[in-house]
Each structure stands twice: as C-alpha cells, then as structure tokens.
Amino acid sequence: MSMGARPVGKDLRALEGITLEGRYVLEGFVAEGGFGAVYRARDQRDGRAVALKLLKAPEGLNAATELRQFFERFTLEARVIEKIRHPVVVQVAEFGTTKLPSGAGVAFIALEWIDGETLEAALTRRRGQGGRSPSEALALLRPLFEAVQAAHSLGIAHRDLKPANILIERASQRVRLLDFGIAKAMQKDEVAGSGASRSTSFNLTFSPRYAAPEQLSGARTGPWTDVHALGLLLSEVLTDRPAYVATDLIKLYPEALNPRRPTPGHLGVDVGPWEDLIDRALSLRPDDRFADAGSFLAALDQALERPVAAASGAVTAVLPTAGAAPPKGAGLGRTVALAVGVLAVLGVVASVVLRSGPQVTTAARTPPAGSMAASLAAPAAPSLADAGARPNAR
Numbered sequence: 263m264s265m266g267a268r269p270v271g272k273d274l275r276a277l278e279g280i281t282l283e284g285r286y287v288l289e290g291f292v293a294e295g296g297f298g299a300v301y302r303a304r305d306q307r308d309g310r311a312v313a314l315k316l317l318k319a320p321e322g323l324n325a326a327t328e329l330r331q332f333f334e335r336f337t338l339e340a341r342v343i344e345k346i347r348h349p350v351v352v353q354v355a356e357f358g359t360t361k362l363p364s365g366a367g368v369a370f371i372a373l374e375w376i377d378g379e380t381l382e383a384a385l386t387r388r389r390g391q392g393g394r395s396p397s398e399a400l401a402l403l404r405p406l407f408e409a410v411q412a413a414h415s416l417g418i419a420h421r422d423l424k425p426a427n428i429l430i431e432r433a434s435q436r437v438r439l440l441d442f443g444i445a446k447a448m449q450k451d452e453v454a455g456s457g458a459s460r461s462t463s464f465n466l467t468f469s470p471r472y473a474a475p476e477q478l479s480g481a482r483t484g485p486w487t488d489v490h491a492l493g494l495l496l497s498e499v500l501t502d503r504p505a506y507v508a509t510d511l512i513k514l515y516p517e518a519l520n521p522r523r524p525t526p527g528h529l530g531v532d533v534g535p536w537e538d539l540i541d542r543a544l545s546l547r548p549d550d551r552f553a554d555a556g557s558f559l560a561a562l563d564q565a566l567e568r569p570v571a572a573a574s575g576a577v578t579a580v581l582p583t584a585g586a587a588p589p590k591g592a593g594l595g596r597t598v599a600l601a602v603g604v605l606a607v608l609g610v611v612a613s614v615v616l617r618s619g620p621q622v623t624t625a626a627r628t629p630p631a632g633s634m635a636a637s638l639a640a641p642a643a644p645s646l647a648d649a650g651a652r653p654n655a656r
Contacts, residue, residue, distance in 0.1 A: 274299040274316055274368075281306070283360050286314055286372060302375065305355065311375040312355055316368050333359060333369040340371045342442045345416055350409035351439050352376060352429070378432045382425035385498065393502040393526070396536050400562060402437065403496060409439045410492065411556035414485040418442075421483055423491035424472040425498070470514055471506050475546050478518055486548040489558050493543030496562075497524060501531045521546065535565040 277288050278301070286303040289311075293300045298317040305312050317336045340357035347353075355372040362368055394402065406428060413420060420442060429438040468477050474490035476483055494505045505524035508514035522528060523544040527537045539561050545551045552558040 274318055277301065277316075277362070280363060282314070282370065283356075283358075285356075286312065286370075288314065303372070305372070312372045313375050315371045315373065317370070318368065333367075336369045337371070342413075342418055346409075346413050346418065346442075348409045348412040350405045350437065351412075351442075376429050376431055376438055378429045378438070380426050381428040381430060381437065381495075384430055385425055385502075389502060391502065393500045393531055396500065396533055396562075396566060399496060399499045400566065402499065403492075404559070405437050406439060406495075407492065407555045407559040410488050411554060411559065413442075414488070414554040414556065419483060419485050420488050420491075421477070422468050422472075423488055423495065424469045425495065426469075428495075470511060470518075471504065471508075473518070474548075475519055476548055478515065482548075484548070485554040486551045488555060489543050489551045489553075490545075490548075492555060492558060493540050494524070497526050497529070497540055497544075500526045500533055500536075501529045503529055505529075519546065535568055536562065539565055 275291065275294060277299075278291060279288065281287050282303075285306055287306060288301045288303050290302045291299065292302055292313070298315060301314045301316070303312050303314040304310070317333065337357050337359075340354045343351055343354050353374050355374065357369075357371040359367060359369050393399075406423075410420060410423070420439075422441060427439065427441045429440060430436070431438060470478065472491050472494050474483070474487045475481075476487060498504050506514060506517045508517050517524070523541050523546075525537055525540045525544065526533045527541075533540070539558070542561075543551055543558055552561065
C-alpha cells in the first residue's frame with residue numbers, strides 16, 4: 263500500500279474493537295508514545311493474545327519518500343527479530359503496513375504477549391534489600407547474555423539494553439528480551455572490517471543512563487556497546503543500585519566518562535574476581551572491552567569456578583582470554599578526545615531530562631510502571647528535539 267497518507271494521533275488512541283488485517287481484534291489500549299501506540303489484541307486465527315505496535319509518522323515528514331523510509335525503519339525491528347530466532351527474544355507474529363478505518367496508513371508489528379513484569383520493576387521492588395550474589399545474578403541474567411550473543415553472532419547489536427527492555431515472565435521467572443527497534447544489523451563488509459556503524463547525526467536513539475561512552479559521543483557502535491550495557495546491568499543487579507544517579511544529561515556526562523568506572527567495588531560491594539571483569543566490560547575504550555556478550559559470559563563463568571577471596575579479603579583475578587577485542591577502528595582514541603567530543607554537544611543537550619522508562623502521554627490510561635504494557639510503548643522520535651518527552655527512543 264502507499265504510505266503517503268499520514269496517520270494522526272487520534273487514529274491511534276481510539277481503535278479498541280476494530281479488526282486490522284482481518285486478523286487482529288484490538289481488545290484494549292495499552293500505551294502511547296510520541297510516535298505510536300500499543301494495543302493488546304487477539305489473533306483470530308489461533309485465539310492468542312498479541313502486543314500490537316502501531317506507528318504514526320512524525321510531524322515534518324511530508325514527502326512520500328520520507329514517509330516510506332520512516333515506516334521501513336520501523337519494520338527493521340521485526341526483520342531483525344526474525345533473524346535472531348532465540349527463545350529469550352520476544353518473537354514477531356507478523357509485521358507490515360495497513361490502513362485504519364479513517365484511511366490513514368499505519369505500520370504495525372504483532373509481537374507475542376508476555377505476562378510478566380520488567381526487570382526495572384523487579385529491581386525497584388527489591389530496593390533496599392541488597393544486591394544478589396554473583397551466582398544469583400548470573401542465574402537471572404544468563405539467558406539475556408545468551409540471547410544477546412545470538413544477535414552478536416549474526417552481526418546484530420541491540421544498542422538499547424536496559425531494565426525496561428527486559429521482561430521477567432510471571433510463570434517461569436525467565437527473562438525475555440524486548441525491543442530491537444534501534445538494533446544495528448551490520449553488513450558483511452562491516453563485520454569483516456569495523457563491524458560497526460556511525461550515526462550520521464547526533465540522534466538520541468538509546469537510553470542515556472545505560473548508554474556506552476561511544477553512544478553519548480556519537481562514535482561507532484557494535485557488539486561491544488552491548489557489552490558495556492550488560493556490565494551496567496550486572497553491576498546494578500549485584501549492588502541494588504543503578505550505576506549512574508544523574509537525572510539530566512549535563513550531569514550524566516561526567517559520570518559516564520569518569521575513568522573510575524561504576525563497578526560493584528566502587529559502589530561498595532565486593533564481588534571477588536568479577537570486579538575486574540565488570541571493570542573491563544565498562545572500559546571507556548571499546549577496544550579494551552570484551553568483544554561480545556559470549557566472551558563476557560565465558561569470563562564470568564570461569565571466574566565463578568575460582569576460590570573466593572583469601573582470609574585477608576584480598577582478591578587476585580587473572581583475566582581470562584575471552585575473545586578478540588573490537589577492531590582498532592572502533593576505538594574512541596584517547597579519553598580526552600572523547601571528552602572534547604562530548605563537550606561539543608553539551609550546549610545542544612543541556613535541556614534534555616532523563617527518565618528511566620517511556621513516558622505515556624495519556625495520563626488516565628498510563629500502564630502500571632514496569633509492566634509489559636509500559637515497556638512496549640511505541641518508538642519515540644530519533645531526535646534530541648523530542649528527547650525531552652521520550653528520551654529512551656524506541
């Protein structure tokens with residue numbers, strides 16, 4: 263179908279009861295973001311519940327070519343997930359474009375519906391009870407590491423790993439990974455060379471509190487970017503504290519670029535030989551990190567098998583060889599160079615306020631914090647101008 267017709271906001275807020283594609287009955291509105299909405303729908307073919315993500319085009323895109331490119335970008339998420347085919351990754355039932363009753367064009371993705379809560383909600387509920395032990399933390403996060411490695415083995419980086427994008431199934435307590443909306447599928451020549459991509463403009467297509475230094479500076483990203491996010495997630499699970507406490511970008515940058523990385527040890531929690539491994543995962547330079555999630559996981563497993571701490575409390579950790587470092591072309595160069603690059607954009611982003619999760623614009627229908635509904639909120643604008651409303655784009 264032609265995507266020249268622009269969907270408007272009211273089209274996406276009042277669709278309960280209609281059937282799309284002759285298949286999906288929209289049973290209930292779940293959440294709305296700056297660029298779309300999510301409904302709980304029923305697939306008439308098999309009776310299963312699905313999460314149906316609908317996308318409206320942003321203001322300012324008038325040419326038919328611009329609209330088509332925007333919708334194609336949205337369906338990238340579905341194509342990426344289909345390639346991964348991992349049991350931890352929330353799967354796609356169908357995706358494409360259709361028309362609303364008004365005649366407006368809309369893109370959609372139907373995802374399996376998961377009954378559970380986000381890791382963000384689970385961590386918030388546990389606040390004050392102390393962090394998990396290394397073995398407990400790895401039992402929780404191992405499936406996540408394995409799912410991310412499945413993506414890395416296909417040349418795909420998620421680039422927005424955060425607690426709000428991780429679900430814990432209510433029945434099995436297994437983690438599930440959401441939202442490959444800003445995933446980067448590297449071309450073969452990129453994998454053979456740098457294996458990464460560089461943004462053509464400084465677009466806030468990630469969640470700053472869980473971003474790697476190269477994302478904050480607009481530098482090259484790749485699997486090592488996910489390694490950094492996994493390090494932050496692991497540290498938070500181990501310490502019962504988020505790595506960064508800043509609530510706006512102007513304050514976040516000094517924290518994110520501090521050579522003293524936010525490891526458990528620096529947050530007052532002794533995790534034995536894991537301290538050095540997490541410090542490596544959080545290195546400012548991508549070259550100094552583990553190359554991918556599998557390499558990081560292998561090192562964590564190996565460290566767990568070692569004797570823990572001498573009587574003096576001292577821990578000696580020898581880092582295992584765990585995969586090649588990212589290609590030299592992906593490095594940030596000297597830390598000072600990165601800092602200068604970041605400072606150059608501070609004037610642009612000083613007014614952007616961070617939030618840990620999606621902001622739903624319809625207050626009366628805001629889903630519970632940390633619910634699957636909230637975490638599935640539709641993609642936000644990929645620009646700093648809209649980041650003040652929804653910083654965790656997509």
